[in-house]
Amino acid sequence: MQLFDNPASPFCRKVQVLLRETGQLDEVETTYAVGHPLAPDRMPLAENPLGKIPCLVRDDGPALYDSRVICRYLDARGEGGLYPEGRIWEVLTLEATADGIMDAAVLMIYEGRSRPEALRYPAWVDAQWDKIARALDALESRWMGHLAGRLDMGQIAVGCALGYLDFRLPDRDWRKGRTALAEWFEAFGQRDSMAATVPSA
Known part of the structure; x- marks a missing residue:
């Protein structure tokens, strides 16, 4: 899996914390992305038409975006129990x-x-x-x-x-x-x- 990420983003941090808490960090390749609504050129526009991060590219389905969607997916995948x-x-x-x-x-x-x-x-x-x-x-x-x-x-x-x-x-x-x-x-x-x-x- 590929994760479009930026270490300054609190939404990306949520995903990074979850990956560590559920032992999945080594299963994700992190790709640095930077931009904002007026400068979206370095954002994953092909994967997320909204041009926002985090964005998770899966091997077995379309890309996921919005941190809540990604976190829910990764928690289910890793059986983390973070959504009891x-x-x-x-x-x-x-x-x-x-x-x-x-x-x-x-x-x-x-x-x-x-x-x-x-x-x-x-x-x-x-x-x-x-x-x-x-x-x-x-x-x-x-x-x-x-x-x-x-x-x-x-x-x-x-x-x-x-x-x-x-x-x-x-x-x-x-x-x-x-x-x-x-x-x-x-x-x-x-x-x-x-x-x-x-x-x-």
């Missing part, structure tokens, strides 16, 4: 919450990197952060029991989302007022799979 049926809706909702944090954070970065300065809209950027802050507050108030449980894909997604905030938006200080979440992330980030996939530019 007994709490599947909680896991999927937690993963969706984490992905929403990532989406909003990436849009904040694109606003500064892709738009000419005269077209940037600070209020829109702040509105993206408001989404992130609400989601972080929900994690702190509603999800700590789940995060403390057996490893699942929701936890991995949250860890990758928080790591991306540290990587791209450190000045926003997501830890302020969220002691339990900060302590959880400090411990979770020590997993071998997380330590091996710390984002880099």
